[in-house]
Amino acid sequence: MASLHVSAEELSCPVCCEIFKTPVLLSCSHSVCKECLHQFWRTKKTQECPVCRRRSSKPKPPVYGLGTGCTD
Numbered sequence: 001m002a003s004l005h006v007s008a009e010e011l012s013c014p015v016c017c018e019i020f021k022t023p024v025l026l027s028c029s030h031s032v033c034k035e036c037l038h039q040f041w042r043t044k045k046t047q048e049c050p051v052c053r054r055r056s057s058k059p060k061p062p063v064y065g066l067g068t069g070c071t072d
């Protein structure tokens with residue numbers, strides 16, 4: 001197990017400000033909840049990053065193991 005030292009801020013979703021449950025890493029290297037991202041995309045009708053508005057072709061698969069908090 002790699003012990004990454006990440007702050008709670010880095011583990012928080014910029015959209016809902018909650019600790020990630022299912023983080024998705026976008027191609028712009030921003031991370032948001034999978035749910036928040038999909039909700040954002042539904043609202044905007046375009047697949048862009050909620051943080052930097054960069055168009056993202058496809059999010060990378062959900063990223064687990066950013067630190068703690070992942071339910072087993």
Ligand SMILES: [Zn+2]
Nearest residue numbers: 013016033036
């Ligand atoms: Zn969120």
Ligand SMILES: [Zn+2]
Nearest residue numbers: 028030049052
């Ligand atoms: Zn971004």
